[in-house]
Amino acid sequence: MKVTLQVWRQKNRTTTGDFVSYDVENVSGDMSFFEMLDMLNNSLISEGEDPISFDHDCREGICGTCGVSINGRAHGPLKGVTTCQLHMRSFSDGDVLVVEPWRASAFPVIRDLVVDRTSFDKIMEAGGYVSIKTGGTPDANAIPIPKFDAEEAMDSASCIGCGACVASCKNSSAMLFVGAKVSQFALLPQGKVERKERALNMVATMDDEGFGNCSNTGACEVECPKEISIINIARLNREFFKASFN
Secondary structure (H helix, E strand, O other): OOEEEEEEEOOOOOOOOEEEEEEEOOOOOOOEHHHHHHHHHHHHHHOOOOOOOOOOOOOOOOOOOOOOEEOOEEOOOOOOOOHHHOEHHHOOOOOEEEEEOOOOOOOOEEEOOEEOOHHHHHHHHOOOOOOOOOOOOOOOOOOOOOHHHHHHHHHHHOOOOOOHHHHHOOOOEOHHHHHHHHHHHHOOHHHOOOHHHHHHHHHHHHHHOOOEOOOOOOHHHHHOOOOOOOHHHHHHHHHHHHHHHO
16 A cells, blocks of 8 residues: 655754655555654665654564654554554555654654653652662562552553653643552552652652643543553642642
């Protein structure tokens, strides 16, 4: 099949970008979206043009680096998948696909479809860890944890930090990401020692990095490739309020 791509091209973060149109032919439905971009880049290189820069690593939906917006949706039209897991059979012959990077001031564009997610790293550094001494590897049953709490913590920990929640929010809020990272520790006994400092420090860093407030529309949950629940945002609010008044 044939598709037309309207791709955001930008040389660096200080230059002005624009959309450039490319026709891509002989696209197989079994190709992943990035394999299609690789094919286009091979053509561009052979013609002496700069290839389209895009971020990726694992191509298995676990590293969170691949996110782009396709026709206004973070990671594309499918629910519960990352861009690297998206296949061209999700589109039709003749489709026009608008491909652009995450749009958020906290995620400045580095080049083309690549954005700088350092702000997420700073939030994690502000409190997304457990510093207590745990000694050697404990026995699996040494610390009894209710099954529901363990499952909730694992669900929260499945957040890959791709930034789709930020890109899909009209306020560029990172509340779902921060909520998931706070929750994965707050639900387990090992994380309760530093829960107050963690909530305060991570929220403060989130604000310092320029992320907006939660819009309460739930778009973040809908577009999240790991389907992280907005329950985590409610838990983040509770943790923050408790820490603020205790």
